[in-house]
Amino acid sequence: MKRLLVKAGECAVSTDPDVILEAKSLGSTLGVCVQDLSRGVAGMAVVVLPRIPPKEDGTDGFRALDAVSGLQNLFLDCLAAGAQREKLDVWLVGAAQFMEEPKDMALGVQVYAAARKVLEKNKIKVRGEHVGGQVNRSVELAVSRGGLKVRLGGQKEVNL
Amino acid sequence: MSGHSQPDFTLEHVFVNLTELPTFPKVVHRALSLLDDPNATMPEVAEILKYDPSLTANILRITNSAHFGLSRQVTGLETALALLGQNQIREILTASASMPYLQRSLQGYDMEPSDLWEHSIGAALTAEVVAEYRGYNDPALAFTAALLHDIGKIVMNIHVGGRIDEILAVANQERLTFAEAEWRVLGGDHAVIGYEILRQWEFPPIMSRAVRSHHDPDLYVQDELSALLALSNILTVQLGIGVGADGFRYNISPRLMERLKLSRTDIHRCMKRALSAYRKAGDILALYQAAGDGGVQDPGGR
Numbered sequence: 294m295k296r297l298l299v300k301a302g303e304c305a306v307s308t309d310p311d312v313i314l315e316a317k318s319l320g321s322t323l324g325v326c327v328q329d330l331s332r333g334v335a336g337m338a339v340v341v342l343p344r345i346p347p348k349e350d351g352t353d354g355f356r357a358l359d360a361v362s363g364l365q366n367l368f369l370d371c372l373a374a375g376a377q378r379e380k381l382d383v384w385l386v387g388a389a390q391f392m393e394e395p396k397d398m399a400l401g402v403q404v405y406a407a408a409r410k411v412l413e414k415n416k417i418k419v420r421g422e423h424v425g426g427q428v429n430r431s432v433e434l435a436v437s438r439g440g441l442k443v444r445l446g447g448q449k450e451v452n453l
Numbered sequence: 454m455s456g457h458s459q460p461d462f463t464l465e466h467v468f469v470n471l472t473e474l475p476t477f478p479k480v481v482h483r484a485l486s487l488l489d490d491p492n493a494t495m496p497e498v499a500e501i502l503k504y505d506p507s508l509t510a511n512i513l514r515i516t517n518s519a520h521f522g523l524s525r526q527v528t529g530l531e532t533a534l535a536l537l538g539q540n541q542i543r544e545i546l547t548a549s550a551s552m553p554y555l556q557r558s559l560q561g562y563d564m565e566p567s568d569l570w571e572h573s574i575g576a577a578l579t580a581e582v583v584a585e586y587r588g589y590n591d592p593a594l595a596f597t598a599a600l601l602h603d604i605g606k607i608v609m610n611i612h613v614g615g616r617i618d619e620i621l622a623v624a625n626q627e628r629l630t631f632a633e634a635e636w637r638v639l640g641g642d643h644a645v646i647g648y649e650i651l652r653q654w655e656f657p658p659i660m661s662r663a664v665r666s667h668h669d670p671d672l673y674v675q676d677e678l679s680a681l682l683a684l685s686n687i688l689t690v691q692l693g694i695g696v697g698a699d700g701f702r703y704n705i706s707p708r709l710m711e712r713l714k715l716s717r718t719d720i721h722r723c724m725k726r727a728l729s730a731y732r733k734a735g736d737i738l739a740l741y742q743a744a745g746d747g748g749v750q751d752p753g754g755r
Contacts, residue, residue, distance in 0.1 A: 301693065302728055302732075318693035318694070318695075318696055319693050320693025320694070320696055321692075322691075341692070341724065341725070341728060342724060342725065346721040346722045347718060352725075353725065353729045355725075355728070358725060387693075389691075390701060391701050391703055391705050392703060393704040394705040395705060395709070397720065398687070398705055398709070398710065398720060400720075401691070427702050428701070429693065429700050446700075
């Protein structure tokens with residue numbers, strides 16, 4: 294199997310059945326995983342910010358810097374690769390939090406809420422999620438298999 | 454659990470063992486002192502450094518990183534020093550000298566072999582971004598403090614080692630931060646050890662104090678460098694760069710943003726710029742493969 298690493302602020306889509314999409318050490322960023330198993334399409338975005346900060350020029354080439362552009366790019370890439378919107382499964386992983394954090398510094402909470410808002414606005418349901426808490430996560434999504442694998446702090450594994 | 458949760462004064466042994474920790478290269482301290490001397494010249498700085506071949510090699514590798522933006526590949530020390538600014542030279546010297554210490558695996562903190570190097574470089578780049586954003590007068594000092602902020606972990610790792618489960622159990626049961634649980638189980642934490650190491654390495658007191666304070670919400674709001682370092686570490690963890698078992702098990706002071714006069718939007722801007730800087734510094738991160746203990750296929754994975 295070939296591994297395709299998706300870094301913070303990036304998104305990737307594959308139709309290669311031998312590919313596993315992987316995001317390591319998500320921290321407070323949000324891994325958005327998408328799959329149309331019937332069409333053999335899978336995609337992953339690692340979203341960093343709820344929105345692009347005002348007066349900040351562009352995204353510096355990051356395709357998933359914020360929830361709005363990141364989800365838009367991810368879904369458009371999946372559809373362009375042959376996925377059908379109504380058959381897409383969506384999972385959310387990451388968005389870790391510190392034990393106590395001021396609201397304005399709660400990046401995980403902010404980016405999760407922003408992504409949820411985009412998904413709800415577009416009437417896209419979430420099949421499963423593993424988010425929040427003081428847990429650093431990594432995630433894997435195999436193009437040819439349904440479901441995804443979440444690794445917690447490099448130790449335990451959970452299948453969604 | 455209570456029988457295991459009392460301090461066992463391991464910290465005493467930690468401080469005894471500090472004498473066995475390799476010292477920070479004296480030539481680098483001498484070079485840094487020369488940079489403060491208005492009468493000193495770059496050839497004099499190069500003269501001090503050139504007799505340490507591994508240090509020189511590290512300096513040239515880091516100098517040629519895209520992060521430092523030189524228009525051509527540099528192969529000689531004197532040329533490198535002539536082309537770089539004072540702050541850049543300071544950052545490169547410290548990073549080069551720190552490489553042997555920061556490229557170690559820390560099983561005690563559940564950190565993979567490349568994690569400490571990635572986290573240290575990530576925090577240093579973030580500190581530089583935040584310092585420049587804030588108009589802090591010495592971004593190179595912020596870079597250096599952040600680069601070395603977790604140096605105490607390499608000593609504590611020996612002692613945390615087999616007791617990581619105990620520390621995490623105490624933290625979970627009593628809802629303690631990782632540092633509080635470290636104190637409860639071991640009688641010390643990596644920030645205190647880091648302070649002592651940097652004091653022995655003769656770094657400025659303001660810097661060792663910032664390292665001492667970087668997980669203590671009451672302390673790090675007391676001065677600007679400490680606040681800046683604490684924030685840089687937090688943002689680096691949130692970006693998922695080199696996160697260990699202790700990663701999110703801390704509290705953030707509600708006064709931190711106020712201390713640095715930063716809004717939520719400011720934080721997001723710094724985060725975006727830090728991520729860009731981190732991506733640009735991919736070749737510095739790749740030095741882990743060149744000089745570390747290997748075994749990692751994609752050290753710049755985040």
